[in-house]
Amino acid sequence: MTAQNIDARALRDAFGAFPTGVTVVTAQDHAGLPIGFTANSFTSVSLDPPLLLVCLAKTSRNFATMTSAKHFAINVLSEAQKDISNTFARPVEDRFATVEWDAGADGCPILADVAAWFECGMEQVIDAGDHVILMGRIASFHNSGRNGLGYARGGYFTPILASKAVSAATEGNIELGAVLERDGEILLLGEDIFALPSCEGREGSPTEILCDYLQELTGLSVTIGFLYSVYEGKSDGKHHIVYRAFTSQGEPREGRFFKPDALTKTRFKTSATADIVARFALESQIGNFGVYFGDETSGTVRPVSTKVARA
Amino acid sequence: MTAQNIDARALRDAFGAFPTGVTVVTAQDHAGLPIGFTANSFTSVSLDPPLLLVCLAKTSRNFATMTSAKHFAINVLSEAQKDISNTFARPVEDRFATVEWDAGADGCPILADVAAWFECGMEQVIDAGDHVILMGRIASFHNSGRNGLGYARGGYFTPILASKAVSAATEGNIELGAVLERDGEILLLGEDIFALPSCEGREGSPTEILCDYLQELTGLSVTIGFLYSVYEGKSDGKHHIVYRAFTSQGEPREGRFFKPDALTKTRFKTSATADIVARFALESQIGNFGVYFGDETSGTVRPVSTKVARA
Incomplete structure (x- = not known):
């Protein structure tokens, strides 16, 4: 399939050939309330300085809040947390009602029992087509040793x-x-x-x-x-x-x-x-x-x- | 672990909690010879326009060639291609000697029997700590339906x-x-x-x-x-x-x-x-x-x- 006739569905399916983990990206909104959404378009970037990135759709209802946030956290879900992935991917009234969480040092929700979490300062917001790239500088992190939840071909x-x-x-x-x-x-x-x-x-x-x-x-x-x-x-x-x-x-x-x-x-x-x-x-x-x-x-x-x- | 005392090894291990696929990133060097390296710091970015990204270490011996390349390809390895991942991650004399490949429309090596491949124009090279982010605009791609090779916690x-x-x-x-x-x-x-x-x-x-x-x-x-x-x-x-x-x-x-x-x-x-x-x-x-x-x-x-x- 070539650029002249790229079909979005076929492209998305091809992207799905690359297995990933599943993260829940969290932050505080302007009123101090927790927000969060499921994302698998995450990657580690740099060790020194410690950087990571995640992609956010411009159509997201969290777009304005997330792109103006000073801090955000990446929660790498563990293999037992499929339900949390589903909850944070669907339009649920209060996504945080059914999960255990705590605020990190910079106020971002850290979910319990994840495989790992990273709390970041917002380093840069990079425009990238129908998404933006949120690049974070890691301020603190924890690795629980639990197996990550995997996601492949949908x-x-x-x-x-x-x-x-x-x-x-x-x-x-x-x-x-x-x-x-x-x-x-x-x-x-x-x-x-x-x-x-x-x-x-x-x-x-x-x-x-x-x-x-x-x-x-x-x-x-x-x-x-x-x-x-x-x-x-x-x-x-x-x-x-x-x-x-x-x-x-x-x-x-x-x-x-x-x-x-x-x-x-x-x-x-x-x-x-x-x-x-x-x-x-x-x-x-x-x-x-x-x-x-x-x-x-x-x-x-x-x-x-x-x-x-x-x- | 907090920013004051981030240990690179511990951070790398925590990054490893997020499962990924494995890609071989390829291009042509200035002499028209194929170059390629194994990377798992890949993510899909945008469907319209079709964008993806992969991170490249500044210490890489392919750094100068890759950052000045006009095109590159992402080969998402399939589950039977562990040996190819190893070959392209090690200092092997001629990495392409032992793999079957063909040149894509823009000259980038496309490996046989991968889970999917994407041939891209270089859209942007973004500085990011000890790495750069290579953002590509997809010109053509193929999804074979094969299962991807997975990588988690090393x-x-x-x-x-x-x-x-x-x-x-x-x-x-x-x-x-x-x-x-x-x-x-x-x-x-x-x-x-x-x-x-x-x-x-x-x-x-x-x-x-x-x-x-x-x-x-x-x-x-x-x-x-x-x-x-x-x-x-x-x-x-x-x-x-x-x-x-x-x-x-x-x-x-x-x-x-x-x-x-x-x-x-x-x-x-x-x-x-x-x-x-x-x-x-x-x-x-x-x-x-x-x-x-x-x-x-x-x-x-x-x-x-x-x-x-x-x-």
Whole structure:
């Protein structure tokens, strides 16, 4: 794809190929109230002097406050803090109501149990297309040693989940499932009652087994991504290991692709499937409007009350 | 830790709490020859206009060439390209000799089989402490759909390895091992012949089982990180699942911490252990001098010929 015809959606998807952590950027507004938003467009910059940067969308409702702030903090979320990432990426009335936090030396909210935090003086605000770059000079920081929450191709990943999958595998009786995406849509099987594509686990590489199954099922070329969910099925007693999977072109031989927000009234084979689809709907909305752009935007995102599925 | 006494090593370790992908930044030098270096200090910036940035150390031997380049490319490495990351982070004579690549429309080397690539015009070079920020305007890009190679707290992580661990677990007969780090040193057990700490796997969370074992063994507080290695032991026929683990304070009740480069003449219990320690030595050197600083530096890093251990 070349400059003459750069498609914003395709570019955003390509940016998503670079895995990142997730941060919550915080500051005090003019009234002394805490503000914060989820961003993954963060990078360390310099050790001496100690500098870092994060990108902020010009459409952000925090734009004026953030760009005039004298201080801000970067909270690098830990792997158990997916809910905090979601909260600070959505238009929630009081984002700080449900998190534990304390003010840093310069008054910026420092969230509890993060992987690391950095409190900065604002060094420079640099204009950069539809975003600005906030460059901060680190005044104080802390490294907790916790694992960071990861984010890649529009979804979270964590070391914990890999450990749960290994644990499930040691117990046997495995079912391998897939959240198979194509351009933000998800593949479901069935006519009235829908299910995710899945196959029985056996000895050998689970991602190869699942990839072969999905390619045979759909006739499409498939890539398996990070783990999405690991749970024990209430009805079948099986250990379900669900991966993210991606395909890009063609019509599937079996099943159909659905926009996740068109599935609110759909019936699913199990409540676990319903949870996974609801979570996919929630997180792809955040992927579109939140985390990836480095901020929630001022767009007309409606509050999402969907319960987040089990991890 | 506050500004008055910011320790560069502690700050770098705290920066490492934010997981990232790994890129190889490439350009043509004045003679038309390809240049390139490994960097993880990359972030997407803007969709319209399409902008990205990467940080480059002022001490880099590519500094003059890169800052005067009219074009550069970002190659987002895929999960199978750890060796390429290592090659472009070390002082190798001809880094392009061992990789497949092609010139992009603007002459920048595009590596084969990456997760995504972006070829950019140089938009701006921004001074930022001991680094500069290279901001690029994307002229063309490609997204292959492959999983990106991940990097966190000084080590790589990949979805493939998690899949291998699940596969090993389905076959049973598991041994859980740890590369336990403290300030860049590694814990080994034994007097003349050394081994990594390890315990038998059983049903339940492998990271909890391993964490309990390590804390009991050392009397120290331990965090388990990403998977490090999965292999079948030649001598014991067991499936070894090795995690990275971290501890920060105190003397261990059993075992000793060693600097990895002090272990070249050490005898190990198995060749797999020797491979893991050699890989740790190689990668912690890169962590110090390469990937993390966003470039190899002009420092006196000696070429490392150590064979990289199996993943």
